[in-house]
Amino acid sequence: xxxxxxxxxxxxxxxxxxxxxxxxxxxxxxxxxxxxxxxxxxxxxxxxxxxxxxxxxxxxxxxxxxxxxxxxxxxxxxxxxxxxxxxxxxxxxxxxxxxxxxxxxxxxxxxxxxxxxxxxxxxxxxxxxxxxxxxxxxxxxxxxxxxxxxxxxxxxxxxxxxxxxxxxxxxxxxxxxxxxxxxxxx
Amino acid sequence: xxxxxxxxxxxxxxxxxxxxxxxxxxxxxxxxxxxxxxxxxxxxxxxxxxxxxxxxxxxxxxxxxxxxxxxxxxxxxxxxxxxxxxxxxxxxxxxxxxxxxxxxxxxxxxxxxxxxxxxxxxxxxxxxxxxxxxxxxxxxxxxxxxxxxxxxxxxxxxxxxxxxxxxxxxxxxxxxxxxxxxxxxxxxxxxxxxxxxxxxxxxxxxxxxxxxxxxxxxxxxxxxxxxxxxxxxxxxxxxxxxxxxxxxxxxxxxxxxxxxxxxxxxxxxxxxxxxxxxxxxxxxxxxxxxxxxxxxxxxxxxxxxxxxxxxxxxxxxxxxxxxxxxxxxxxxxxxxxxxxxxxxxxxxxxxxxxxxxxxxxxxxxxxxxxxxxxxxxxxxxxxxxxxxxxxxxxxxxxxxxxxxxxxxxxxxxxxxxxxxxxxxxxxxxxxxxx
Numbered sequence: 001x002x003x004x005x006x007x008x009x010x011x012x013x014x015x016x017x018x019x020x021x022x023x024x025x026x027x028x029x030x031x032x033x034x035x036x037x038x039x040x041x042x043x044x045x046x047x048x049x050x051x052x053x054x055x056x057x058x059x060x061x062x063x064x065x066x067x068x069x070x071x072x073x074x075x076x077x078x079x080x081x082x083x084x085x086x087x088x089x090x091x092x093x094x095x096x097x098x099x100x101x102x103x104x105x106x107x108x109x110x111x112x113x114x115x116x117x118x119x120x121x122x123x124x125x126x127x128x129x130x131x132x133x134x135x136x137x138x139x140x141x142x143x144x145x146x147x148x149x150x151x152x153x154x155x156x157x158x159x160x161x162x163x164x165x166x167x168x169x170x171x172x173x174x175x176x177x178x179x180x181x182x183x184x185x186x
Numbered sequence: 187x188x189x190x191x192x193x194x195x196x197x198x199x200x201x202x203x204x205x206x207x208x209x210x211x212x213x214x215x216x217x218x219x220x221x222x223x224x225x226x227x228x229x230x231x232x233x234x235x236x237x238x239x240x241x242x243x244x245x246x247x248x249x250x251x252x253x254x255x256x257x258x259x260x261x262x263x264x265x266x267x268x269x270x271x272x273x274x275x276x277x278x279x280x281x282x283x284x285x286x287x288x289x290x291x292x293x294x295x296x297x298x299x300x301x302x303x304x305x306x307x308x309x310x311x312x313x314x315x316x317x318x319x320x321x322x323x324x325x326x327x328x329x330x331x332x333x334x335x336x337x338x339x340x341x342x343x344x345x346x347x348x349x350x351x352x353x354x355x356x357x358x359x360x361x362x363x364x365x366x367x368x369x370x371x372x373x374x375x376x377x378x379x380x381x382x383x384x385x386x387x388x389x390x391x392x393x394x395x396x397x398x399x400x401x402x403x404x405x406x407x408x409x410x411x412x413x414x415x416x417x418x419x420x421x422x423x424x425x426x427x428x429x430x431x432x433x434x435x436x437x438x439x440x441x442x443x444x445x446x447x448x449x450x451x452x453x454x455x456x457x458x459x460x461x462x463x464x465x466x467x468x469x470x471x472x473x474x475x476x477x478x479x480x481x482x483x484x485x486x487x488x489x490x491x492x493x494x495x496x497x498x499x500x501x502x503x504x505x506x507x508x509x510x511x512x513x514x515x516x517x518x519x520x521x522x523x524x525x526x527x528x529x530x531x532x533x534x535x536x537x538x539x540x541x542x543x544x545x546x547x548x549x550x551x552x553x554x555x556x557x558x559x560x561x562x563x564x565x566x567x568x569x570x571x572x573x574x575x576x577x578x579x580x581x582x583x584x585x586x587x588x589x590x591x592x593x594x595x596x597x598x599x600x601x602x603x604x605x606x607x608x609x610x611x612x613x614x615x616x617x618x619x620x
Contacts, residue, residue: 003420009284013228016284016620019220020419023472026216031208048219055223059230116203135197136204167196 007064010055018058022051025068028137029075035132036079038121046082050075072137073147076129083125119166127162134159212472281619285329285373286418286471288524289578292616293351295325295334296609302336302353305608308582308595312608315353327351327616328375333395335359335371335378346380348395351616359393360400368412369393373421381410381426388412390426405438405447407431413465417499418473425467425476435463437476439499450476450501457481457490466519470551471526474499479518480506487513494520494531496553507549508556514539517547517557524580527551528598532572533559542567546574546585548598560601561585561594578617586612 009017029050033043054071061070120128126148133144145155283289293304296312300321305312316322320340327334331351338345344362346369349355360369362382369380377394390410391400403410408428417423422442429435434454440447454463458481467478480495494517497504509517510533519532529551534544544564547557564570564587571588583596584606591610596603606613 002422006284006419014281014284014619015220015224016287016289018223020284020287022220022223023212023216024419026472027210027212027474030213031210034208035204044213044215047213048215048222051219052223052226056226056229059228116200117207131200132204135201136208163197166200 003067004064007058007061007067011059011061011064013059015055018055021067022054025071029071032072032132032136033075033079035120035136036076036125036128037082042082043079046075046078049078049081053078069139069143069147072133072139076133076147079129080125116166123162123165127158130155130158131162131166212474282330282332283578283617283619285375285416285421287526288580288620289331289617290620291577291579291581292327292331292618294613294615295327296613297321297323297325297336297611298609302334308606316349316356318356322347323611326371326614328371329373329617330375331616331618333375335369337362346378346393357395357397359395366412368414370414370416373416373418379414379416379424379426381412381414390414403440403447405440408436408438408449411435411465413467415467415469415476417469418471420473423473425469427464427467429460433460435460435465437464437467437478437501450497450499452497452501452504455481457483462492462518468520468522470496471522475503477507477520477522477529479520484513489513492516492518494518494529505553507553510556519574521574521576522551523548523576523598524578528580529557530574530576530583530598531557532574533557534567534570534572537567537569539567541565542569544568544570544572544587546572546583546596548583558601560598561596561603562605564590564592566590573612575612575614577615584613584615586610 003021006017006021010021026047029047030043033046034040037043037046050071053074061067120131123131130144130148133139133147134141139147141155141159142152144159145152148155150158291307293306294308295302295304295315297303298312300317301314302316302322302325303312304315316334316336318338320338322336322338324337325334326336333348334351334353335346335348338347338358344367345358346360346362347356347358349357359378360380360382366388367380367382369378371378372392376396377392379390380393380400381388381390383389388410390403390405392403393400403424403426405426405428408430411427411429413425413427415425417425417439420442424440424442426438426440427435428438428449433456435456436452436454437450438447439450452464456463462479462481465479467476469476475496475498477494477496480493481490482493483490491509491513493509494507495504496507507529514535516534516536517531521530522528523530527550528548531547531549532544533547535542542565544566545559546561547559549555549557561583562585564572566587566589569589572585573588574583574585576583581598583598584593585596586593593606593609593612594603595606
């Protein structure tokens with residue numbers, strides 16, 4: 001059964017079909033919400049609000065082939081609502097212990113990840129949403145702009161500024177450590 | 187330094203870092219949300235004006251309505267609502283079940299005395315639905331519940347047949363040469379994936395039920411085995427277990443979009459030969475992971491045993507589910523419950539171990555605990571030939587033992603069971619839309 005058929009069935013009130021669609025999309029929705037909100041509980045609330053609204057308003061979706069884009073738009077709006085509604089809380093994105101990694105390359109990779117995560121945290125939620133839409137969910141800039149309800153020039157400008165801010169945050173935070181004297185550990 | 191236009195390594199680094207930071211997986215709170223949406227009403231379609239009006243009109247102030255007479259308009263709306271209700275009622279009566287997930291229990295089909303019978307419930311009376319030359323066996327409803335596949339054996343030759351669920355419109359799909367074979371309904375119920383022997387070599391093909399020519403599928407240098415599983419939720423990709431020239435066994439995914447077949451790259455140590463490595467694959471309900479049988483040496487006891495593993499669809503993240511504490515107990519052949527929350531497994535001890543026994547058990551699909559034994563114990567160890575299935579609503583497990591020729595109905599919650607006195611084969615349950 002194609003995704004379009006599932007959407008059409010869900011539009012006719014078939015909750016089983018909606019559950020299949022929601023299950024398939026849930027991992028990505030949860031991850032995107034965590035990136036935008038940087039808080040697991042807020043992300044959960046945002047995913048819940050997005051999915052409840054998706055189920056309620058699904059009969060109004062005109063093009064079933066646009067279901068994913070529509071759902072992502074609902075999620076981003078739910079995230080921005082959460083960000084506006086709740087007072088800011090500390091980030092709860094889990095960090096893995098460096099003890100789990102055995103090679104220098106993996107530790108370096110982990111540091112990369114940590115820095116990107118922290119640089120993302122310095123952006124405003126609206127700009128984080130744009131970055132997540134483009135770099136995580138893979139939307140072209142015009143589609144990301146449409147999802148956020150902003151003009152294409154505004155989206156390009158914001159993305160450029162967000163990228164510059166992240167690049168600056170990364171270069172100012174990441175200072176490579178000197179190799180130990182006497183050569184490399186083998 | 188060479189730079190390609192439009193390519194910024196920094197941007198790629200961000201995308202990669204996002205993938206790693208998030209570790210995207212099915213959130214554990216999803217079931218709570220789905221329970222909430224199940225209790226939530228959808229907005230009727232007619233309340234969305236933008237469905238039939240351009241957005242700019244839908245959002246414009248309705249000045250044009252000011253001069254319209256109200257009574258004809260209300261009559262028109264009332265008539266439209268009645269027509270919409272009639273249409274909704276018709277659509278509801280035509281619903282078919284989804285190919286995966288929970289469904290309502292429909293008819294139960296089973297073979298008896300060389301013919302096929304159906305009954306409405308385990309305790310209802312059965313009635314004959316199909317009879318023919320030779321012996322009819324292995325009834326298997328299509329995922330939409332509208333068709334019934336079965337095997338007709340005439341003079342020792344198996345024929346793969348299909349009929350409407352009421353026994354009408356019988357036609358032959360395939361004549362099976364001697365040897366192992368298997369056929370699995372495609373989730374759209376319009377074809378089957380079948381592995382049959384041709385010139386002493388197994389061949390995989392998609393066999394349409396409309397009588398058109400089968401489409402052969404190649405796995406490169408590997409040959410298919412009879413392990414086949416369609417991938418939820420769309421049901422377009424096919425998982426096939428295949429054996430390479432060097433005898434190692436792997437799983438291969440045949441994408442529905444025509445892109446190249448690819449292997450998962452699972453280890454194959456051939457501890458029990460080629461028949462069992464990476465066998466019995468089944469998909470999780472979201473199509474993200476695969477549970478399967480792994481044969482490996484238990485490091486603590488040194489015993490070679492069967493255990494159920496689960497692996498991501500791309501072959502990464504392989505992990506063992508919690509197996510039996512006793513290394514002499516084997517555990518294999520996983521089958522997910524229709525709601526995807528429970529895995530039904532086959533457990534056994536070898537005949538060399540005081541004669542051995544076979545039985546079934548259920549464990550949480552998230553691997554949070556070991557399996558709980560349910561149902562009867564069948565003597566005979568590895569020779570019990572147990573096969574099993576879930577009812578579409580997930581409330582019963584049906585099990586059949588080959589060596590004692592008995593069939594059982596088991597309550598997966600309590601483990602209580604009863605022997606089915608009306609069949610000695612494994613019945614198949616029709617899926618009906620909920």
